[in-house]
Amino acid sequence: xxxxxxxxxxxxxxxxxxxxxxxxxxxxxxxxxxxxxxxxxxxxxxxxxxxxxxxxxxxxxxxxxxxxxxxxxxxxxxxxxxxxxxxxxxxxxxxxxxxxxxxxxxxxxxxxxxxxxxxxxxxxxxxxxxxxxxxxxxxxxxxxxxxxxxxx
Amino acid sequence: xxxxxxxxxxxxxxxxxxxxxxxxxxxxxxxxxxxxxxxxxxxxxxxxxxxxxxxxxxxxxxxxxxxxxxxxxxxxxxxxxxxxxxxxxxxxxxxxxxxxxxxxxxxxxxxxxxxxxxxxxxxxxxxxxxxxxxxxxxxxxxxxxxxxxxxxxxxxxxxxxxxxxxxxxxxxxxxxxxxxxxxxxxxxxxxxxxxxxxxxxxxxxxxxxxxxxxxxxxxxxxxxxxxxxxxxxxxxxxxxxxxxxxxxxxxxxxxxxxxxxxxxxxxxxxxxxxxxxxxxxxxxxxxxxxxxxxxxxxxxxxxxxxxxxxxxxxxxxxxxxxxxxxxxxxxxxxxxxxxxxxxxxxxxxxxxxxxxxxxxxxxxxxxxxxxxxxxxxxx
Numbered sequence: 001x002x003x004x005x006x007x008x009x010x011x012x013x014x015x016x017x018x019x020x021x022x023x024x025x026x027x028x029x030x031x032x033x034x035x036x037x038x039x040x041x042x043x044x045x046x047x048x049x050x051x052x053x054x055x056x057x058x059x060x061x062x063x064x065x066x067x068x069x070x071x072x073x074x075x076x077x078x079x080x081x082x083x084x085x086x087x088x089x090x091x092x093x094x095x096x097x098x099x100x101x102x103x104x105x106x107x108x109x110x111x112x113x114x115x116x117x118x119x120x121x122x123x124x125x126x127x128x129x130x131x132x133x134x135x136x137x138x139x140x141x142x143x144x145x146x147x148x149x150x151x152x
Numbered sequence: 153x154x155x156x157x158x159x160x161x162x163x164x165x166x167x168x169x170x171x172x173x174x175x176x177x178x179x180x181x182x183x184x185x186x187x188x189x190x191x192x193x194x195x196x197x198x199x200x201x202x203x204x205x206x207x208x209x210x211x212x213x214x215x216x217x218x219x220x221x222x223x224x225x226x227x228x229x230x231x232x233x234x235x236x237x238x239x240x241x242x243x244x245x246x247x248x249x250x251x252x253x254x255x256x257x258x259x260x261x262x263x264x265x266x267x268x269x270x271x272x273x274x275x276x277x278x279x280x281x282x283x284x285x286x287x288x289x290x291x292x293x294x295x296x297x298x299x300x301x302x303x304x305x306x307x308x309x310x311x312x313x314x315x316x317x318x319x320x321x322x323x324x325x326x327x328x329x330x331x332x333x334x335x336x337x338x339x340x341x342x343x344x345x346x347x348x349x350x351x352x353x354x355x356x357x358x359x360x361x362x363x364x365x366x367x368x369x370x371x372x373x374x375x376x377x378x379x380x381x382x383x384x385x386x387x388x389x390x391x392x393x394x395x396x397x398x399x400x401x402x403x404x405x406x407x408x409x410x411x412x413x414x415x416x417x418x419x420x421x422x423x424x425x426x427x428x429x430x431x432x433x434x435x436x437x438x439x440x441x442x443x444x445x446x447x448x449x450x451x452x453x454x455x456x457x458x459x460x461x462x463x464x465x466x467x468x469x470x471x472x473x474x475x476x477x478x479x480x481x482x483x484x485x486x487x488x489x490x491x492x493x494x495x496x497x498x499x500x501x502x503x504x505x506x507x508x509x510x511x512x513x514x515x516x517x518x519x520x521x522x523x524x525x526x527x528x529x530x531x
Contacts, residue, residue: 046329046336073426077332094426098450100311100332101304101428115430116308117446118506118520133450 061089061148069105069112077152078102079139080112082123091150092125093137103136112136183386184393185371187265192369192393193400194258200401201251202357205289206350208244216296218342220335223298224422231419242412248290250408252437255283256492263467263488266476267370273468275363280465282356285349287437292345294435295338299420304432306341307333315450332425375474431506440495443502446520460491 057072057079064070069082071094078094082105092112094102101116111128112121119130126135140151153161163169184192215234217226230237259279262268268276295306310333314324329336371378387393421429434442445453463470471484478485501522508517508527515527 044326046325071426078426095332098311099308099315101307101432102426103428115428116304116432131446131450 056152057150058144058147059150061143061146064089067107069107071102071104072150079150079152080105080136081150084123089141089148090123091139091141091152093139095136096132097127097134097136098130098132179365180390180394182365182368182389183381183383184369184389185381186385186387187372188369188387188393190396190400191261193397194254194261195364196397197254197400197404198251198258199357199361200404201247201254202353205244205247205251208240208247209346209350211240212244213346218296218338220298220338220423223296223338224419227297228419231416238416239409239412242416243408245417246408246411246415248293249436250404251286252290255286259283260488260492264478264485265370265372266478266481266484268468269370269471269474269476270375270468272363272367272370275360275367276468277465278356278360278363280461282353282360283464284461285353285356289345289349289353290435290437292341292349295333295341296345297420298338298423299418300423300427300429301418301420301432303333303423303425304428305434306337307428308432309434309438310337312445312454315454317451334425370476372477374476374480377474433502436499436503439502440498443498443505443522446505 057074059072064081064083066083066087067085069080072079072081080092080094080103082090082092084090094104096103096114096116096119098114098117098119101114103112103114103119103121105111106113110123112123112125114120114130114132117131119132120128121132121136122128124135125138127133142149142151160169212230215226215230215237217223227241230241232238262276262279291306291309295302310324310328313327314320316323325331327337327340328334329340368381371381373379433439441457444457447453448456473481473484475481501518504518504524505522506518506520508515510516516524517527518524
């Protein structure tokens with residue numbers, strides 16, 4: 001016995017209407033999904049990706065003896081500050097250009113060394129050996145009112 | 153009418169108890185091919201391990217704090233103060249390592265027995281996706297204790313992602329939540345590790361088991377020559393196969409407890425973003441890839457290291473031969489074992505690289521490429 005709730009056989013016209021409605025529903029769902037996906041993607045993009053807000057580091061130049069090097073961590077980006085024997089300063093990015101490890105100054109060998117994959121750099125930041133593809137970035141230093149200012 | 157029958161009747165009207173029970177009964181007494189052996193308990197062992205990881209993971213979340221301030225201290229507290237905290241974390245850490253090891257053995261079993269062939273290609277693909285998901289668990293979970301090793305291994309690992317041409321930098325920022333590994337990275341990895349990946353894993357496992365159950369385990373006969381199972385030689389899931397599992401699971405669990413007691417996971421030194429310690433290495437299961445990347449220029453290495461995972465994923469569609477028995481496909485089996493050996497060797501070289509060891513009474517130093525060099529005394 002035929003089910004009385006069964007709709008009558010669709011005429012060609014009606015079938016077109018149903019197809020259209022199905023397609024419209026599909027398109028609506030796609031728009032809705034995109035409306036959720038786009039803000040989600042933007043939300044996942046870090047809001048503070050522009051980097052640290054502090055643009056420079058200031059310190060007392062006498063806090064570092066000539067012929068030494070140290071890593072400054074404040075401000076977000078590690079900075080390698082070298083003081084030459086003649087008292088002049090040089091500031092370089094302490095982030096190895098290979099895979100992001102923090103380099104250090106080896107006073108004995110007068111070299112900058114990376115502990116991860118044995119990359120070495122000259123005191124000017126140029127690559128001597130190992131896998132780093134680029135020299136270390138250098139930052140300008142200046143004396144401002146008796147303080148050493150490193151602009152990062 | 154007994155109380156039990158009445159209760160059953162009451163539930164039956166509201167929930168299809170009898171139907172579900174009948175389905176489970178049918179699954180329990182399913183017949184498996186006659187060659188099903190102890191080696192086939194590896195898959196069940198993985199299910200056991202996944203359940204263990206979820207349970208111990210939930211327990212760890214009770215004390216763990218995902219912030220750069222507290223993460224390290226909370227793990228320390230868990231290990232030293234919380235009663236049995238060392239055991240829960242030990243099982244979670246060892247369980248993770250063993251899960252990778254058992255996954256590899258399980259894949260090797262399936263590979264050698266040709267069980268991935270038609271019509272079980274998608275079961276293999278799903279299994280490889282489970283393997284990748286588990287590696288994702290390893291990579292994200294390793295950062296959470298926030299110690300020096302985990303911090304710098306994650307820095308190097310995400311830097312590899314960031315060296316993809318064109319989109320690499322953006323990809324790195326997206327993964328880390330910024331330019332460097334920090335609080336945002338910890339939050340992102342934690343979310344992946346405790347919410348996203350577990351649901352993905354559960355989904356993949358359910359699909360995997362449904363496929364195994366509907367297609368049954370692969371026989372040893374070649375594709376197209378499968379014979380129907382003979383009830384006189386077939387292995388029953390229960391009690392024959394399950395009794396093997398009941399032997400394997402407790403032994404395996406006892407081994408894990410012994411490992412936790414003898415080799416507890418370290419707490420390490422708290423992460424310091426300004427000091428990179430010497431000899432940073434990833435977890436053992438990433439060592440082969442880590443070592444492989446050292447021998448090649450960055451981009452070439454990156455491009456080439458994407459090849460083996462793709463081959464693994466699509467292997468059933470590349471190998472269209474019909475034989476299943478290993479004796480009938482010596483070339484494939486040799487190739488598979490060769491890849492496994494090469495991977496183990498790369499991992500071993502990666503493990504030895506940049507370290508100094510005493511071998512047969514001599515001090516030997518291995519450089520970053522794993523080339524040994526004698527260390528002269530007094531030097």
